[in-house]
Amino acid sequence: MAGIDLILGQVLTFTGAPFGPDPTSAVRHDRRGAVAIEGGRILATGDADRLGARYPGASRHDYGDALVLPGFVDAHAHYPQTRMIASWGKRLIDWLNHYTFPEELKFSDPAYAAETAGLYLDILLANGTTSVVSYCTIHPGSVTAFFEAAEARGMRVAAGKTCMDRNAPDGLRDTPQSAYDDSKALLERWHGRGRAIYAITPRFSPTSTPEQLAALGSLWAEHPDCPMQTHLSEQTDEIAWVKSLYPEARDYLDTYEAHGLLGPGAMFGHVIHLEPREISRLKEAGAGLVHCPTSNAFIGSGIMAVMALCTAGQIVGLATDTGGGSSFSMLRTMAAAYDLGQLRGTPLHAAQLLWLATEGSARALRMEDRIGTLAPGSEADLTVLDLSSTPAIAQRAALAEDIWEAVFPTIMMGDDRAVKAVWVGGRKALG
Numbered sequence: 001m002a003g004i005d006l007i008l009g010q011v012l013t014f015t016g017a018p019f020g021p022d023p024t025s026a027v028r029h030d031r032r033g034a035v036a037i038e039g040g041r042i043l044a045t046g047d048a049d050r051l052g053a054r055y056p057g058a059s060r061h062d063y064g065d066a067l068v069l070p071g072f073v074d075a076h077a078h079y080p081q082t083r084m085i086a087s088w089g090k091r092l093i094d095w096l097n098h099y100t101f102p103e104e105l106k107f108s109d110p111a112y113a114a115e116t117a118g119l120y121l122d123i124l125l126a127n128g129t130t131s132v133v134s135y136c137t138i139h140p141g142s143v144t145a146f147f148e149a150a151e152a153r154g155m156r157v158a159a160g161k162t163c164m165d166r167n168a169p170d171g172l173r174d175t176p177q178s179a180y181d182d183s184k185a186l187l188e189r190w191h192g193r194g195r196a197i198y199a200i201t202p203r204f205s206p207t208s209t210p211e212q213l214a215a216l217g218s219l220w221a222e223h224p225d226c227p228m229q230t231h232l233s234e235q236t237d238e239i240a241w242v243k244s245l246y247p248e249a250r251d252y253l254d255t256y257e258a259h260g261l262l263g264p265g266a267m268f269g270h271v272i273h274l275e276p277r278e279i280s281r282l283k284e285a286g287a288g289l290v291h292c293p294t295s296n297a298f299i300g301s302g303i304m305a306v307m308a309l310c311t312a313g314q315i316v317g318l319a320t321d322t323g324g325g326s327s328f329s330m331l332r333t334m335a336a337a338y339d340l341g342q343l344r345g346t347p348l349h350a351a352q353l354l355w356l357a358t359e360g361s362a363r364a365l366r367m368e369d370r371i372g373t374l375a376p377g378s379e380a381d382l383t384v385l386d387l388s389s390t391p392a393i394a395q396r397a398a399l400a401e402d403i404w405e406a407v408f409p410t411i412m413m414g415d416d417r418a419v420k421a422v423w424v425g426g427r428k429a430l431g
């Protein structure tokens with residue numbers, strides 16, 4: 001039985017999306033659980049004694065009371081914004097012009113892109129995030145740098161060249177044709193190579209002409225298995241700007257829909273100020289919605305109706321939106337989702353937060369059969385959380401009467417100190 005690893009700890013497995021009347025009824029908790037892995041895949045998950053008996057020759061990695069979870073999946077981030085995270089005081093459009101675009105210009109230098117991509121992915125692993133869906137910059141070299149850095153770490157990532165052909169500074173604009181050609185060449189080089197996924201990436205309607213959106217819609221029609229990522233309905237000023245740029249559109253979503261950019265595999269970031277037609281079309285189309293709570297607070301965007309949308313059966317993932325988001329950590333992101341949910345009167349349960357940060361994001365990427373769960377056959381990306389990682393957390397967790405009270409202090413107060421071990425593709429990456 002050489003080659004089998006048995007990861008031991010507390011284990012939570014979901015039997016469905018926890019958005020029914022009792023979120024905990026969709027979860028199985030093994031107080032003494034195990035995940036058996038071999039050849040980069042999960043063989044079995046369940047009771048430790050049972051799996052120990054089934055795989056007697058396995059190498060054992062005992063994490064005691066720590067919680068074994070699927071690696072976190074960050075469904076929307078901008079790795080090129082790593083170095084300007086936590087930039088003060090601006091709202092979306094000014095924030096883009098003042099902080100973001102000057103930083104993204106630096107990615108014309110492939111060495112800068114490579115250095116930042118490596119730094120960024122190491123920060124993610126330290127935070128227990130094993131997969132991310134990232135924007136790159138307009139520069140094809142920024143995409144290559146990112147996929148190379150992910151490949152070197154064995155991570156499953158999705159990423160794409162950010163396309164913009166208007167309302168961006170010199171040096172950060174392409175054209176409809178070059179956006180199509182560059183994206184196609186990168187897609188053909190990277191999509192499906194190892195664990196790489198190419199995401200077709202128009203930044204958002206204000207920075208693309210209708211011609212560019214249509215060109216990327218054509219590319220997506222030629223490669224419908226690729227995800228398509230963009231921003232939708234983040235700030236009220238942005239929505240008014242979209243209305244003026246696209247006077248014929250019924251609403252913001254229609255600017256994408258009219259150009260072939262709505263369908264299964266679409267991942268729309270933010271989706272805060274949606275109109276009823278947009279909500280029903282997103283559901284009909286099977287598109288994914290991505291909640292970016294730290295960013296929505298940090299840039300002052302508003303509060304997404306995440307509970308209502310999840311309960312209504314929409315596909316929803318969770319994301320940092322680094323560096324509009326103020327953290328690289330999915331734990332800090334879950335805490336922000338909880339806080340914003342409270343402000344709407346709909347707090348998310350710990351089970352719902354953990355599910356969104358793993359399987360929910362994987363579903364939005366249409367990758368739930370590969371990542372984001374502990375199901376047999378899934379790729380062996382695991383994050384092991386110490387539920388008593390600081391004195392403040394430990395004293396609260398010590399009073400817990402069930403697993404949810406034990407894990408919630410780490411969700412609300414935890415950070416990279418809580419990440420005890422990380423396994424990527426069946427190999428220990430940390431801990």
Ligand code: GUN
Nearest residue numbers: 078203204231295321324
């Ligand atoms: N909308 C268009 N570009 C961006 C970006 O980089 N970050 C955020 N938060 N929103 C955007």
Ligand code: ZN
Nearest residue numbers: 076078269321
């Ligand atoms: Zn974004």
